[in-house]
Amino acid sequence: MGISVTTERNGTLRQQVQVDSFESFVTDAPLEFGGEASAPDAHDHFDLSLGVCKADDCDHLCTAQGTSLQGVTAHVLRDDSKERQGIYRLDVTLTFHGIEDEASAKRLHEITDRCPIHRLMTASQVEITSHVDLA
DSSP states (O other): EEEEEEEOOOOOOEEEEEEESSSEEEEEEEEOTTOOOOSSSHHHHHHHHHHHHEEEEEEEHHHHTTTOOOEEEEEEEOOOOOGGOOOOOEEEEEEEEEEHHHHOOOOHHHHHHSSSSHHHHHOOOOOOOOOOOOO
């Protein structure tokens, strides 16, 4: 998978993002960091990956088991007030549409805590290597 991020170079902090052959999108920095807040920022994309992964896992499991799940809403709240101290909190509330018994909802919730992005964010050592190419 390839991701390209290119600065728009129009005096803003907007970036054009291309992920493989999917439709491109833009990101922007928040106002307090000099952006125009015209699009989701990098933290938003980090946070949303957790919500998407949890919802996808629920949907996939319920489809495989024939459970009557009609949909999932994952609401992610960020607390980055202590990010500089190394603490970044995400609070995820899941709403399972079409699941009415508490035992099934509890089981789905437990499964989402093992989704790949949750594990990546909490239990993996991520190694990043950066390179420079001169244009």
